[in-house]
Amino acid sequence: MWLGWSMSRSRSMRPSRRVGCGPYKEGCVVGSWDELEARVRQRMYRFQELGDELGAVRGRETSADGAVTVEVDGNGALLDLDFSSEISRLSPDEFERTVVDTANAAARNAFAKRAALVTRFNEEIAG
Structure with missing residues (x-):
């Protein structure tokens, strides 16, 4: 099974197994907590924008x-x-x-x- 990354309590990155996320799936691996947070924030803003548009x-x-x-x-x-x-x-x-x-x-x-x-x-x- 492919090894991805997850956060430990200290906010450092550590390897972990992620179901449904393979080595060729874009968006499954992030290099840092800041990058992950930025991606989540971007998606959240886009969801809000969609709600406004709808x-x-x-x-x-x-x-x-x-x-x-x-x-x-x-x-x-x-x-x-x-x-x-x-x-x-x-x-x-x-x-x-x-x-x-x-x-x-x-x-x-x-x-x-x-x-x-x-x-x-x-x-x-x-x-």
């Missing part, structure tokens, strides 16, 4: 006839719902369908943005 995701969509505009957050929760004068031309059933379809489109838009952020993050972490 929190800022919005999806916005306007119906084809311009009657309804919907804005949702990254979880698909409704943030804003605007109607134009075009809604007066819609029947109650058309109005309902337009609102629901537009809200679904806005949510799909937000989910696609979230997926792109998470995919980019995973690619960064994987190296």
